[in-house]
Amino acid sequence: MITHLKKGIILLVAVGVVSSLSSCDAIKNANNTQKGAVIGTTTGAVLGGIIGNNVGSKKNSALGAIIGGVVGGVAGGVIGKQMDKQAERIESEIPGAEVTRVGEGIDVVFDETSGVYFDTNKHNINAKSKETLNKLIGIFKEYPDTNIVVEGHTDSSGNDAYNMTLSEKRAKSVTNYLISQGLSAGRFTTYWHGETQPKYDNATAEGRAKNRRVELGIVANEKMIEDAKQ
Numbered sequence: 468m469i470t471h472l473k474k475g476i477i478l479l480v481a482v483g484v485v486s487s488l489s490s491c492d493a494i495k496n497a498n499n500t501q502k503g504a505v506i507g508t509t510t511g512a513v514l515g516g517i518i519g520n521n522v523g524s525k526k527n528s529a530l531g532a533i534i535g536g537v538v539g540g541v542a543g544g545v546i547g548k549q550m551d552k553q554a555e556r557i558e559s560e561i562p563g564a565e566v567t568r569v570g571e572g573i574d575v576v577f578d579e580t581s582g583v584y585f586d587t588n589k590h591n592i593n594a595k596s597k598e599t600l601n602k603l604i605g606i607f608k609e610y611p612d613t614n615i616v617v618e619g620h621t622d623s624s625g626n627d628a629y630n631m632t633l634s635e636k637r638a639k640s641v642t643n644y645l646i647s648q649g650l651s652a653g654r655f656t657t658y659w660h661g662e663t664q665p666k667y668d669n670a671t672a673e674g675r676a677k678n679r680r681v682e683l684g685i686v687a688n689e690k691m692i693e694d695a696k697q
Contacts, residue, residue, distance in 0.1 A: 527658050529684025532616045533572030536686045538695065545695035546571045546687045553610045553685065560602045573685040576666070578677045583641070585679045587624060590636035592644050600641070604648045612691035616684035617642045619659040620666075622675035631661035641681050654688070 538546060547568075554573045558566045563581030567574045577583035582599035585591075592600070607615065619638025621630040638659045646652045667674035687695070 528660075528664075529574050529616045529618055529682050530569065532656070532684045532686055533569045533574060536572065537570050538687070538692055542692065542695035543571050546691060549610070549691070550685070550687075553606065553613070556606045556609070557603065560606060561599055564599075571687060573683075575683040575685065576680060577683070578680040580677075583681055584676070585637055587622075587675075587679070588633070590633060590640050592640050597644070600644060601648065604645060604650060607645070607650055607654075612688050612694070613685050614654050614656070614688045615645075616686070617645075617655060617657045618682040618684075619657075620664055620678060620680050620682065621662050622678040623662045623665065623669040624675065627661060631659065634659035634661045637679075637681060 537543065550568060550571060550573055554566050554568050557564060557573070557575060561577075561581055565576035565578075565581070567576075577599070583596045584593075586593075607613070617638050619634035619636070619641070621634045621637070623630070625633070638657045642655050642657045646655065662669070662678070665674075665678045666680070667677040669675050669678060
């Protein structure tokens with residue numbers, strides 16, 4: 468499993484590759500879609516290799532799935548345009564969510580701020596979480612040609628084995644709820660990481676609350692890719 472420190476190092480390498488292109492006039496004022504097309508053409512394979520190798524051959528993270536699925540070229544630009552729109556919808560409907568466009572995909576982090584969160588030692592989907600997830604379900608139904616990676620995380624309370632099991636239950640709770648509301652099970656891949664990928668300081672109560680989170684990766688499915696190529 469990849470730690471967030473390692474992710475940071477990988478992303479710095481990626482940024483270094485991308486920044487070498489930033490002096491080009493064609494890229495300076497490009498939007499996300501345009502940048503996605505250029506990056507896909509020139510460095511998509513490089514970024515996919517760098518991050519994919521570090522994440523693992525099974526791409527067992529949202530970031531790995533997003534970067535590992537880079538198509539690149541004109542098709543990548545078409546996919547990027549659709550992902551721009553979907554990311555904007557998520558930001559609009561769920562203001563507290565941390566939405567990041569990465570390559571040709573979207574990374575979404577839900578915690579107590581965005582309304583999808585877990586109490587200590589709990590994995591049930593509470594009423595507030597359902598309210599937020601229902602908004603997300605509506606968006607996913609609007610964009611059916613995407614696949615979703617669901618990741619579960621915990622804070623550092625408890626032992627490693629317990630936290631790994633708890634994160635599994637949290638991730639599966641989210642996946643199962645989304646499927647129960649009419650989304651196709653075939654769109655989902657579910658991972659869990661226990662306490663190994665903290666985003667915040669586990670030494671504080673606030674940090675621990677934020678680390679009890681679910682992270683989503685949204686990527687193009689085969690139909691979207693083939694349509695984009697045509």
